[in-house]
Amino acid sequence: MIFPGRIFRYAIGDHAGRAETVRYGRLAGVPPHQLDWGD
Numbered sequence: 833m834i835f836p837g838r839i840f841r842y843a844i845g846d847h848a849g850r851a852e853t854v855r856y857g858r859l860a861g862v863p864p865h866q867l868d869w870g871d
Contacts, residue, residue, distance in 0.1 A: 833853045835856065835857065835862075840856065854867050
């Protein structure tokens with residue numbers, strides 16, 4: 833997942849990596865429906 837100034841990479845099934853990415857997205861103001869993608 834790419835955000836301005838930040839790139840997140842995590843393996844499929846890495847729940848901690850995904851959670852960190854979603855948490856950052858929420859703090860950055862990304863709408864929840866845009867943070868709901870499949871692994």
